[in-house]
Structure formats: structure tokens, C-alpha cells
Amino acid sequence: MSKYKVVLTGTTWPEAYEKLLEQCEVKVWEGPGPLPRDQLLDWLADAEGLFNVGHVKVDEELLDAAPNLRVIAQSSVGYDNIDVEACTRKGVPFGNTPGVLVEATADLTFGLLLSAARRIHEGWELVKAGQWRTVYGTDLYGKTLGVVGLGDIGSAVARRAKACGMNIIYHNRTRRPNDEQEGATYVSFDELLTTSDCIVCLVPLSNHSRGMFSKEQFNKMKPTAYFVNASRGPVVDTQALYDALQQNKIAYAALDVTDPEPIPADHPLLSLSNILITPHIGSATYETRNSMANLAAENLLAGLSGKPLPTCVNQSVNYK
Numbered sequence: 001m002s003k004y005k006v007v008l009t010g011t012t013w014p015e016a017y018e019k020l021l022e023q024c025e026v027k028v029w030e031g032p033g034p035l036p037r038d039q040l041l042d043w044l045a046d047a048e049g050l051f052n053v054g055h056v057k058v059d060e061e062l063l064d065a066a067p068n069l070r071v072i073a074q075s076s077v078g079y080d081n082i083d084v085e086a087c088t089r090k091g092v093p094f095g096n097t098p099g100v101l102v103e104a105t106a107d108l109t110f111g112l113l114l115s116a117a118r119r120i121h122e123g124w125e126l127v128k129a130g131q132w133r134t135v136y137g138t139d140l141y142g143k144t145l146g147v148v149g150l151g152d153i154g155s156a157v158a159r160r161a162k163a164c165g166m167n168i169i170y171h172n173r174t175r176r177p178n179d180e181q182e183g184a185t186y187v188s189f190d191e192l193l194t195t196s197d198c199i200v201c202l203v204p205l206s207n208h209s210r211g212m213f214s215k216e217q218f219n220k221m222k223p224t225a226y227f228v229n230a231s232r233g234p235v236v237d238t239q240a241l242y243d244a245l246q247q248n249k250i251a252y253a254a255l256d257v258t259d260p261e262p263i264p265a266d267h268p269l270l271s272l273s274n275i276l277i278t279p280h281i282g283s284a285t286y287e288t289r290n291s292m293a294n295l296a297a298e299n300l301l302a303g304l305s306g307k308p309l310p311t312c313v314n315q316s317v318n319y320k
């Protein structure tokens, strides 16, 4: 039996790679640097499957360059780099990796809040510098956490916060009755901004959410507010965040995602004392990244053999 022709935009985890190799002839980009666009389009000329690990932009141009493409699988839950409507128009199912990364990403997101509130990272820097002294933080117990984007991950963050004695409010475009039964209170975006002690952002990046945290929103927050973004950098206006922190309009920010990404070492945000940034490691545990790769491989192999993808974004194509 001839093997499926697949393009892999970067290296993946061994278990998933082995599964692919059983059924596919794989062109894999091993660097250095990201896969050049020309090379990708050239490889896609006869490809039947695209396994996207490097968040390559998938648009009309790419789809036109890949006339035999039958499936795209990406090992992430966010898919703001994918033109899903274009995939649907071309009849190409697109699968992401929801669910398997929820707990790891919620741990990191709540960890950022905890570290910022208790200055864990600052304490460690002081100890390393030979300065054994008290760094004061703030209690989370009894405070109000506002979750913007209470979906799979937001809800798991809310669970952790509740276990630490926080009150939970949230804002989505649609209400979540199950989470409300668990104690999360639905409020308008404005009410969340003005009443939260801590705000966590976990909305997907879209035309609706791009720049949704800007000067106006930071001005509405409490001057004691802690702001955590673990979604995508462009959901926040970086200059407005810098101004809000620099002018003490809010107390502290903790970010796992930035705009731009990676953030250059000489970026003004890095000169502030009231910020903590990690390099987009929300889902980066061995177990979770392995599970994400396996799910992406399952999506790819299902699409190649004409079966519905286990986790398909454009369902109308999946089940046609």
C-alpha cells in the first residue's frame, strides 16, 4: 500500500512521529529557524496532509498551492493562524487539540497569578543576589477574580482560584450555566473591569477580541488590579499595558503571551518592575505536549483515510 504524503512543519514528539511514519511519507522541517514559506509551498504541491506544529499561517495562498490536501492538523487549541473559512470553502477539514492541554495551561495561568501576587520570582532573584529580605505581596484569599473567556481553560483556572478562597466573576459572549452553578457569577465586561481584584484573560484571538484590553479598559481597572494574559498577545494593546503599569494605573501584569512574540530583550515592557513574563509555556509539560502531538496525529490520520476528525473545527466539512 502506498503511503500518504504529509508535510510536518517542525519536529514533533516521538510517539506521534512513529504513528505518522507507519502510514505516511513525511517531509519534516528540522530547521534551522522556521520553515521558509517558499519551501513549504513547494513541499505542499503534492501533499495530502499538513501537520502544523509551528503555527504556520494557513491562508488561501497556501491552500491553492496544495491541490491534493485532504486534512490539516495542528497541535494547539488556538487557531488564530488558520483561515478556517478558506479551509471549509476548499473542503479541507481542520483539527486542533482542545481538552488535552486544559489542566497544564490552567496550572501555568494560576501559577502566574500566584507568583505575581506573592512575588515568588522576585524573592528568588533577591536570594540569588545575596539579599535575604522580605518582599511583600498581596493575598488572593477573599479577593475577586474576573475571568474573561471562561471556556475550558478559564473554567479550570476558576476551579483553582475557588479552592484558594477567591470569588469568581466572568464575562463571555454567552453565559455558562454549569459554571454558574459552581459559583461563577456572570457580569458585563465593564463590571468585570471595575470590580475585579485580579483579571485573567483566556479568550481566543479573533476579530472580536483583538485589542480588547486597551487604554480604556486599563483605566477602568482598580489601581491595585493584577492582570494575567495567557491567551494570545494581540488581545492586549501592548503600549496601553506598558502605560498602565508604568503610571501605576494597575498594580501588576503577568503574561505568558506577548505581542510581538518572542518579545525582544530590549522591549520597554521588560524594563518595568511590576511585570512577570514567561515564554508561552502554558501547555509545555512533557505529558501534555505528548498528548497534543498524539491527538494531532489522530486528526491527521483520520482525515487522510476519509474518516471524521476526532476534534474538528469546521464540522460541516468533517461530516459531509
Ligand SMILES: NC(=O)C1=CN([C@@H]2O[C@H](COP(=O)(O)OP(=O)(O)OC[C@H]3O[C@@H](n4cnc5c(N)ncnc54)[C@H](OP(=O)(O)O)[C@@H]3O)[C@@H](O)[C@H]2O)C=CC1
Pocket: 077, 078, 079, 098, 099, 101, 105, 148, 149, 150, 151, 152, 153, 154, 171, 172, 173, 174, 175, 202, 203, 204, 205, 208, 209, 230, 231, 232, 256, 257, 280, 281, 282, 283, 284
Ligand atoms: N498560553 C498558552 O500556552 C495557551 C494559550 N491558549 C489560548 O487560550 C485560548 C482559550 O482556550 P480554551 O479555553 O481551550 O478555549 P474555549 O473555546 O474553551 O474558551 C474560550 C472562551 O472564550 C470566550 N470568548 C471568545 N471570544 C470572546 C470575546 N470576544 N469576549 C469574551 N469572551 C469570549 C468563549 O465564549 P463565547 O464564545 O461565548 O464568548 C469561550 O468560553 C485559546 O484559544 C488560546 O489562544 C490555549 C492553550 C495554551
Ligand SMILES: O=C(O)C(=O)CO
Pocket: 075, 076, 077, 078, 079, 101, 282, 283
Ligand atoms: O494550544 C495553544 O493554543 C497554545 O497556545 C499552545 O499550547
